[in-house]
Amino acid sequence: MGGRGRGSKSRTQRKHFRDGRENVWKRSKSDSPADGNSAATAAVDRSWQPFATQNTAFDEYYKEQGIVSPEEWDTFVEVLRSPLPAAFRINSSSQFSSDIRQQLENDFTKCLQAEGADGAEIEAIRPLAWYPDNLAWHSNYSRMQLRKNQTLERFHEFLKLENEIGNITRQEAVSMVPPLFLDVRPEHFILDMCAAPGSKTFQLLEIIYQSTKPGSLPDGMVIANDLDVQRCNLLIHQTKRMCTANLIVTNNEAQQFPGCRLSKALSKHSVSEHEQSMGQLLFNRVLCDVPCSGDGTLRKAPDLWRKWSPGMGNGLHNLQIQIAMRGLALLKVGGKMVYSTCSMNPVENEAVVAEVLRKCGGSVELLDVSNELPDLVRRPGLRKWKVRDRGVWLASHKDVVKNRHFGAVPGMFPSGRTYVPPIEKDIKNENGGNSEPNQELETSNEDVDEETSDLPLERCMRIVPHDQNSGAFFIAVLQKLSPLPAIPENPKKQKNSIAKKDETQEKISDPSVEDTDEQEQESKSIVMESASEAASDIDLVDNEEEKKDVPMEVAPCDKVSTENGLEDTQVTVNGKSDPEKAVGERKLQMQGRWKGVDPVLFFNDEATINSIIEFYGIDESFPFKGHLISRNSDDNHVKRIYYISKSVKDALELNILVGQQLKIASVGLKMFERQTAIAGSDAPCAFRISSEGLPLILPHITKQILNASPVDFIHILTYKTIKFRDFVDAAFGEKASKLMMGCCVIVLKKDDDQVSSDTVKVDASTIAIGCWKGRGSLSVMVTAIDCQELLERLSVRDEGMKEIIARSKESKVLNRKDEKEEVEVTEELAAEQ
Structure with a gap:
């Protein structure tokens, strides 16, 4: 309806998206041989050269871990060292999702099967059997095939256009799996802890929107978080195409994600009953796709081969536990979390x-989901494995050299048991003795007994590349059965640093404890040096610690001025300001707490809101007032007004009450934009409806809206600007001329509607565009690429439309030719005179 999925992108986001990861499978010019004069050398330069895909440490490590059997090792490695096929997913909430699926099934697939490539039948496009409703597809074709096959070339252009619009999302196939096991419903509150680049977030939003009717919003919402600011920009770019009012993008540390708990003192004295409805921000579902070494992405990031080492995974182990425990702490009892x-x-x-299950006791259960998605080929999790540290194979914590305890912690081993050496050894070491054997040398596997976990880890699932020609992934589904146990601190004073780190992990697992400890430095360096250069689905950890903001002392007045000139609203009690009210032990933070981030402010300018309601005739049934926000504290200079759902509204109100703990990078659906070009004109309303917000508000508009015949609708999309007298339907042109100056909405008339009908009926199939009514013409307010895509959709949907579009484009070409000739004749006459 109006094309949900159409979204504009800021200049910064477009630049960041263009500056993404380079295709390392393509050999750069600098890697070509020095002697490029001979024909043979030139031929070698033009041909594809494989990236170095040899790593002895990798082969040795995974052969020993036994993630695949010895018989299939060669097949496993062969597939792992080949380029990854592309995959994409149809946006199920898009207005044209069924049209796109039919085009793939009936047009592209059948044409390719009939044509073949290079004299043989190819399977360049096929749906993923395990993904519901044929909404996910696999594509595998070479550049040579693309150049030689017209259908593939046409398909390639189709992919680029639909991905830009938001009707499809390019995403690695295995990356689509985790959200499917969350069992998401439209009313759920969902937290995506490490969300960038945003493909899984987009997928979660699609699911909660699936049963939503036009003009309404789901009751749930998604909070998508990422630590890295630049990756947040990429996350915003991806999710903007969804055009949703049910999303908040935050920029917080995942392992310290705020719980936003409302203190009892504040809720008792300062907050109304309505505001008390959400006393803490908890979630029905949590997606915990943690930062990792990323060796499952070797097929699309082959440069990782030369950097891989066992230490990469060891260094991230503690951080991964911290993030998972924080996710479980924020999960409601009965809720589910996917760790991946x-x-x-x-x-x-x-x-x-295993370590998370041990810390949580019986409050968390590892679910068996082996019967779900039966067509997905997956393997059960392991119950025994080894740890490799500094070239040494370790089967138990007791085999760890004492000065390496920080590198190989008990939780890395299957049993999780801690080995404490006798006191005599500690005393001897303190006196300069050497009670530990030299384990820096390679040890044989016969020297140690392998541990086996007593937990049902076979319920986890591991996807390996050669099972279904994909990347590799790991998934575990956890359900919270009861509140997490409070883990007491160790009363004994530990003499080494690892004891303090274990203590930190225990605090993080306790939902009643705020997380303030710093992240392990070794984990950070490994993430930045290795995982940062893996594929785009790997989540990164920032190099530097985020600067902590000092609570600002507030003056006893309703508004205070901050350093950046923004006004900050203070909580009031009975109409009077109360600067002494605090959240817990902290002063209530003001707007503008986060340096460099625009504040999130509820837009309450009654004059502007009333002018918008009156101009567009927005009916009272639509929840409008109280659901508008802006990112500018000066109402007179607000350029964009965003709309938020009730769930997001409640979360924002709670965040303000607890002192702006969430660092919000993006929120809300862009509903209105100030039309700066009409300053001082006769237009009664300075704000136009944005393309992103049109589908939501369209069923509730009663003014500035007209039905257009297919011919005139297509002419508007083709010509962009048409004078009122030039419309094919003269009655429509006359009605358009009588609209008030400013933004209006033109709806494509359906076959069963009367052209002259003044009533506009809106449903899920309604197609509409925003236009600008000037003094003598009507101009489309849709981007050129949106116009192109909409014309493509209409031509595919209806043969009659296809003919009208073809004639309209031909007429446009002829008109341009006539205009050019007219200009040339005029110039010749002027020259003769």
């Missing part, structure tokens, strides 16, 4: 899940 990585390493996978 794009790594094959059991130290990052089964070991993390």
Whole structure:
């Protein structure tokens, strides 16, 4: 309806998207041989050269871990060292999702089967059997095939256009799996803890929107978080195409994600009953796709081969546990959390899940989901594995050299048991003795007994590349059965640093404890040096610690001025300001707490709101007032007004009450934009409806809206601007001329509607565009690429439309030719005179 999925992108976001990861499978010019004069050398330069895909440490490590059998090792490695096929997913909430699916099934697939490539039948496009409703597809074709096959070339252009609009999303196939096991419903509150680049977030939003009717919003919402600011920009770019009012993008540390708990003192004295409805921000579902070493993405990031080492996974183990425990702490009892990585390493996978289960006791259960998605080929999780540290294979914590305890912690091993050496050894070491054997040398596997976990880790699932020609992934589904136990601190004073780190992990697992400890430095360096250069689905950890904001002392007045000139609203009690009210032990934070981030402010300018309601005739049934926000504290200079759902509204109100704990990078659906070009004109309303917000508000508009015949609708899309007298339907042109100056909405008339009908009926199939009514003409207010895509959709949907579009384009070409000739004749006459 109006094309949900159409969204504009800011200049910064477009630049960041263009500056993304380079295709490392394509050999750069600098790597070509020095002697490029001979024909043979030139031929070599033009041909594809494989990236180095050899790593002895990788082969040795995974052969020993036994993630695949020895008989299939060669097949496993062969597939892992080949380029990854592309995959994409149809946006199920898009107005044209069924049209796009039919075009793939009936047009592209059948044409390719009939044509073949290079004299043989190819399977360049096929649906993923395990993804519901044929909404996810696999495509695998070479550049040579693309150049030689017209259908593939046409398909390639189709992909680029639909991805830009938001009707499809390019996403690695295995990356689509985790959200499917969350069992998401439209009313759920969902937290995506490490969300960038945003493909899984987009997928979660699609699911909660699936049963939503036109003009309404689901009751649930998604909070998408990422630590890295630049990756947040990419996350915003991806999710903007969804055009949703049910999303908040935040920029917080995942392992310290705020709980936004409303203190009892504040709720008792300062907050109304309505505001008390959400006393803490908890979630029905949590997606915990943690930062990892990323060796499951070797097929699309082959440069990782030369950098991979077992230490990458070891260094991230503690951070992964912290993030998972924080996710469970924020999960409601009865809710589900999916823990996932794009790594094959059991130290990052089964070991993390096992340690989380041990910390949570019986309050969390690892679910068996082997009967779900039966067509998805997956393997059960491991119950025994080893840890490799500094070239040494370790089967138990007791085998760890004492000065390496920080590098190989008990939770990495299957049993999770801690080995404490006798006191005599500690005393001897303090006196300069050497009671530990030299374990820096390679040890044989016969020297140690392998541990086996007593937890049901076979309920986890591991996807390996050669099973279904994909990347690798690990997934575990956890359900919270009861509140997490409070884990007491160790009363004994520990003499080494690892004891303090274990203490920190215990605090993080307790939902009643605020997380303030710093992240382990070794984990950070490994993430930045290795995982940052893996594929785009790997989530990164910032190099530097985020600067903590100092609570601002507030003056006893309703508004205070901050350093950046923004006004900050203070909580009031009975109409009077109360600067002494605090949240817990902290002063209530003001707007503008986060440096460099625009504040989120509820837009309450009654004059502007009333002018919008009156101009567009927005009916009273639509929840409008109280659902508008802006990012500018000066109402007179607000350029964009955003709309938020009730769930997001409640979350924002709670965030303000608890002192702006969430660092919000993006929120809300852009509903209105100030039309700066009409300053001082006769237009009674300065704000136009944005393309993103049109589908939501369209059923509730009673003014400035007209039906147009297919011919005139297509002419508007084709010509962009048409004078009132030039419309094919003269009655429509006359009605358009009588509209008030400013923004209006033109709806494509359906076959069963009367052209002259003044009543506009809106449903899920309604197609509408925003236009600008000037003094003598009507101009489309849709981007050129949106116009192109909409014309393509209409031509595919209806043969009659296809003919009208063809004639309209031909007429446009002829008109341009006539205009050019007229200009030339005029210039000749002027020259003769």
